[in-house]
Amino acid sequence: MALSRNRRGGGGNADYWPGFVDALSTLLLAIMFLLSVFVLAQFLLSREISGKDAVLDRLNGQIAELTQLLALEQSNAQDSEDQIASLRASLGALEEDRSRLQAALESNGGNAAAQSAAIGALTESLADEESISQRARSQVELLNQQLSALRQQISALESALEASESRDRESQTKIADLGSRLNVALAQRVQELNRYRSDFFGRLREILADRENVRIVGDRFVFQSEVLFPSGSANLQNAGTGELDQMAAAIKELAAEIPSDINWIVRVDGHTDNVPLSGTGSFADNWELSVSRASAVVKYLVSQGVPAEHLAATGFGQFQPIEEGSTPEVRRRNRRIEFKLTER
The missing domain is CATH 1.10.287 (Helix Hairpins)
Known part of the structure; x- marks a missing residue:
């Protein structure tokens, strides 16, 4: 699929930092795997x-x-x-x-x-x-x-x-x-997966980089929870499904290009702030809410044709914050859904 560098017009310089961070993290994973094989040998x-x-x-x-x-x-x-x-x-x-x-x-x-x-x-x-x-x-x-x-x-x-x-x-x-x-x-496998990961992030960058509530953090795309879910709920709202449709299209193109012998997944991580849930809601705690939100996103992507074997849903509750603190802005930034392409 041909994607424009900037849908709102005007040219821009390519941002190579995420690809560089992605390459470093992948190299670290490869080194850890190699060390494991070496220790076994x-x-x-x-x-x-x-x-x-x-x-x-x-x-x-x-x-x-x-x-x-x-x-x-x-x-x-x-x-x-x-x-x-x-x-x-x-x-x-x-x-x-x-x-x-x-x-x-x-x-x-x-x-x-x-x-x-x-x-x-x-x-x-x-x-x-x-x-x-x-x-x-x-x-x-x-x-x-x-x-x-x-x-x-x-x-x-x-x-x-x-x-x-x-x-x-x-x-x-x-x-x-x-x-x-x-x-x-x-x-060879690391280089090949890096190439596909760079293509994937490049496409998502072109599609979603101009969204106010979507940003890039290291090797992940981060959606603010308010874009996809109402407060305290795991039910997708119509305002966020359009963003997920574009994400699903990019993942399907990626699945068609990556060779079958490369085991890869797009991991969907749910995160919440550190405010405890009230006892009258549908969820016992933030952890349960984060898992349910990640599962809801995965199920929606599957409904849009994304292969289920290349998706994984995880929840971290309030225990993996992007920023430490209890101000309203910090809590808003910590309420998020993250997408990360990684090896299975």
Whole structure:
């Protein structure tokens, strides 16, 4: 729809301040959403890393136990080797004694029976020592086999640890890439919604900016309640429906242009002053009145063809004033209906 810059004639400079404020607020929303995604990603990563750390701790515990066992087996092997050395020394001494006895037998020629018995005893003792030495060698061989198996287990554990660290690095890389893509997507969505929001406010500015009781406050269009409702009532009066008809036309044009994958709403907020309602009215308090007025505006916009899924009604009573104070003018300014285009 082609809209005039000024329906009463005459040119004017474009007011870029509301668009700038709108861009800042949207950027803040995008940053908050991004921080939420980042915190969620950090939470998931911390859970995964915590699980990996538990596995690493178990692996380190097993390695420590195997290391202690290896040290013990090495100590046992050293003791066995010392024992074998001692047996070999004893065997050498026995062989020397046997040689001396044989030499003495040959030189003596007498007492052959006694000497033969002594030689037999020495030979038997020598056989026992050789048997002990053989058992010690078998134990050393078994210990060597156990050490080899322990080294293989340690090597397998080190390989598993390296694989786990590699998976951790890959997970961190994927998370960083996901965050980068989310940032790009969010920036694109924010820019696109900003463009439609600027168009929407530009149209409303052209339609409603010259109205005395309609003004722009930040990123919102504000209607004074007196334009739409009688005092203390939530029933729309005929004088205000014309303004709402123009608002409905602008929202319908916007709904036709914004892509379906962008979730957006026009939020209608009801506000009252801080004067308590009398107990004889239809509403218990200002909060209930503000909600009813916002709902009445939303229902009227829906009746004019605005998609209901793109509208929301909220009431704030007297708890979100534009100005603080109790003068008649401040109270009048605080009695209002606000329209804001935002993400759902």
